[in-house]
Amino acid sequence: MKKRCLQAIVTLTGALSLFLFLCAMVPPSVEDLPSLLEQLNWRSKKAEIDLMHFPYVPNSFAVTSDGYWAVAYQENIHSCILLVAPDGSTKQYAFETGGSWAMDIDGQKFMIYLSRSDIYFVANLLTGQWQEFCRLPTEYGDFLWKLKQRRTVQQGTYRITAHEEWNSYHLELNGKTILQVSPLGIFLVRLPYAVPFLMLFLLCFAIYKNRKLLINQAKNRNSWT
Incomplete structure (x- = not known):
């Protein structure tokens, strides 16, 4: 009897855990989206950045007609968008998100894509006023990745191109450089890729410096055997 009760309790616990897990996987409904915007803390901020010594490598870029x-x-920890007008004036917007994201422009609207929530939200290009949330269709599984990988965007007569090498990154608008990432910005982006090679170099260097000691230790082990 006790064994059956224990089995029933385990079964019910497993079923409840599975139910809660499936509920957690259900994306937020349209009614929940305003609360998501509040969590994102979408806001405007002062744009005081030297475009010719830009401190960060962009994850995406766009241009209008x-x-x-x-x-x-x-x-x-802040996700930012810098908007530059034809006269050179700038506006900057910021928000908080823990996942991968990218930005695009459609007419007079920002399209901000959030991978973790499988949604994008729309904001007015000039005022920054948010307008709506939309859910990404399932066929857009790799859309965010493609958006971040593109190197040329053209709208009307305006064409913006990214030129990236190991030690440099800059954007050109119709052949004119409009943004140049600073050496420090390049270094910070490349640093995670360099760490494994640095660790390997230090390991090899340590082995080389202590090679005599290691050889003697190996000889001592062999002599004992």
């Missing part, structure tokens, strides 16, 4: 262009980048 009337000459506005924008870059999306990560500033520590």
Whole structure:
């Protein structure tokens, strides 16, 4: 009897855990999306950045048919978008998100894509006022990756191109450089890739410096055997 009760308790616990897990996987409904915007803390901020010594490598960029262009980048824990008008004036917007994201422009609207939530939200290009949330269709599984990988965007007569090498990154608008990432920004982006090679170098260097000691230890082991 006790064994059956224990089996029933285990079964019910497993079923309840599975139910809660499936509920957690259900994406938020349309009614929940305003609360998500509140969590994102979407806001405007002062744009005081030297475009010729830009401190971060953009994760995406876009241009409009009337000459506005924008870059999306990560500033520590803050996700940021910098908008530059044809006259050179700038506006900057920021929000918080823990997952991968990218930005695009459709007419007079920002399209901010969030991978973790499988949604994108729309904000007015000039005022920053948010307008709506939309859920990404399932066929857009690799859309975010393609958006972050593209190197050329053209709208009307305006064409923006990214030129990236190991030690440099800059954007050109119709052949004119409009943004140049600083050496420090390049270094911070490349640093995670260099760490494994640095660790391997230090290991090899340590082995080389202590090779005599290691050889003697190996000889001592052999003599004992």
